[in-house]
Amino acid sequence: RCPRPALPILRWLPRYSRAWLLLDLLAGLAVGLTTVPQALAYAELAGLPLQVGARARGWDPGISRSPDCLPSALRDTGIVLLTLVTALCAHTLGPERAHCLPPHAGFLLDFISCPVIKGFTSAASITISFNQIKNILGLQGIPRQFFLQVYETLRRIGETRAGDAVLGLTCLAALTGLRAMKNRLPQAAPAGPLAVRISYLIVWISATARNALVVLFAGLVAYSFQVMGCQPFRLTGSIPQGLPALRPPRFSLAEPNGTVPFQSMVQDMGVGLAVVPLMGLLETIAIAKAFASQNGYRIDPNQELLALGVANVLGSFVSSYPITGSFGRTAVNAQSGVCTPAGGLVTGALVLLSLAYLTSLFYYIPKAALAAVIISAVVPMFDAGIFGTLWRVKRLDLVPLCVTFLLCFWEVQYGIVAGVLVSGVLLLYPIARPPIKVSEGAVLLVQPGSSLHFPAVEHLRDSVCSRALAASPPRSVILDCCHVSSIDYTAVVGLAELLQELRRHGLSLAFCGLQEPVLQVLLSADLEGFRHFPSWEEAEWCERAELGSSGAEPFTSPTESS
Helix, strand or coil: CCCCCCCCHHHHCCCCCHHHHHHHHHHHHHHHHHHHHHHHHHHHHCCCCHHHHHHHHHCCCCCCEECCCCCCCCCHHHHHHHHHHHHHHHHHHHHHHHHHCCCCHHHHHCCCCHHHHHHHHHHHHHHHHHHCHHHHHCCCCCCCCHHHHHHHHHHCHHHCCHHHHHHHHHHHHHHHHHHHHHHCCCCCCCCCCHHHHHHHHHHHHHHHCHHHHHHHHHHHHHHHHHHCCCCCCCECCCCCCCCCCCCCCCCCEEECCEEECHHHHHHHHCCHHHHHHHHHHHHHHHHHHHCCEECCEECCHHHHHHHHHHHHHHHHCCCCCCCEECHHHHHHHHHCCCCCCHHHHHHHHHHHHHHHHHHHHHCCCEHHHHHHHHHHHHHHHCCCHHHHHHHHHCHHHHHHHHHHHHHCCCCHHHHHHHHHHHHHHHHHHHHHCCCEEEEECCCEEEEECCCECHHHHHHHHHHHHHHHHHCCCCCCEEEECCCCCCECHHHHHHHHHHHHHHHHCCCCEEEECCCHHHHHHHHHHCCCCCCEECCHHHHHHHHHHHHCCCCCCCCCCCEEEC
16 A cells, blocks of 8 residues: 655645636635634734734644634743644654544544534534624624623624624625525536526636625725725724744743743643643544535544644744634635635635735725624534434433533533533443343343443442342352453452352352453453353353252343343
8 A cells, every 4th residue: 555645735736626726716715805804803802913813824724724712811832832742743653653642633533422513513603603793783892702792792782883784784695695596506517508608607606706705895895985985884904014024932031020931931821731722622623523524525633733733833933823723714614615725725825915915905894794704604504403313313412412512602612521521421331331131040140231341340249149149049140241352350350259259148150151352361360269151051051950950940031230
């Protein structure tokens, strides 16, 4: 087998199709037009200069990302240390061997179940949509926390600016109509009339590039009002022009009363130095899994983590600040029909070009139009049918779904972590309480339904002793281990104690159906009184012979305890 190229671009660029070029170009343009103004808003929220947010977006080579509020409380120097480790691990080890390290996405993905992803995406679609309502209504000073956001928005609904509301709702209606038009657009026949094919192409381009078209149209409307001397919309505003200087990140901080060394900076960050990047990585993985396939191009979480690490490392050299995955812009990317990471290259080029020459053009983009684009992109991610589906298929899966969904309204990263933990508990419960079938006869035939590990030892002992000693008269036990493929030391100790307890009551315990690995473990433990037989029939015959039972009393229907 040919080894996979180390650089992700070498995996998709050689087989790049010209049919993807237009879609990638339109998607990159749409994401770029929404990214720059929102990156400035995140920088303002973090208390940093506006151009810092745009610089962070310019170094992003992967799927749509922007500076997120998650790491805004920390400076870039400390984050670089962890993201550099992530990038180097993913790049050096590769997907085949990197599973031995925590940064490998595949290991984390195994613990993010479908209900967790559905809960995350559904809650994120609601929170992101409502977060943009303030821009649709033209409100300012609305807090970021969701519940406070709802309260303040409803309380100040009377302050709605008519211009922003009309423009925002108009943009939403246009985006909804264009998306419906694209979904219902019939395929044009290659041999059809030229006029039909041209009309089809115009409609298809308009529907596919709807995000970019709506933003450009809204910008022209805002510019027209500006020329006429009135401005009914809230605009993106001025952006400092020029590319940043390339220099290493600072490992000390100058203050009026002295210089703060790097060690003190790390100490001030505290546990946030580890918690914030890990939450960012987890959120990025969840986004990558939520958008698992986009128009035939499959997102590789390893590539996403590599892109995240490289983007943060390079960003630190241009006075950027840390970034994580962005659900909103990834949704815009997907809704625009992106096919390959080339869409990210278009977005990055547009951001850098804007910083250098086009900052004045972004001034006239209304915030209501950008809000409409984001709402239109994330609303389809809400899956109301998943609740009914899980109710019919497996109701227990509703627990991690609801936990993730509800906690994501508090903080997205907490919701994902809580959902993963709940899924883990549900995964571990069958290990701690395996099903145990008990068939009664001259002896008790006990059959565990899965492997025996330390959480299940006490459960097995209680089940065996309660049934064996409660019978009249008390009966010996045959432990059928045909479903037991592994066993640990604690389980061996528990079986030894079970042997001794039954012997104190004049009863015996025999094993049958032992698989080779389990048999070797039990033989190595040298258990006193240990006996094993190939099948339960032979074990029963031996037990009957010892008891002097002549009748062939059949086993009754098994009962199951859990």
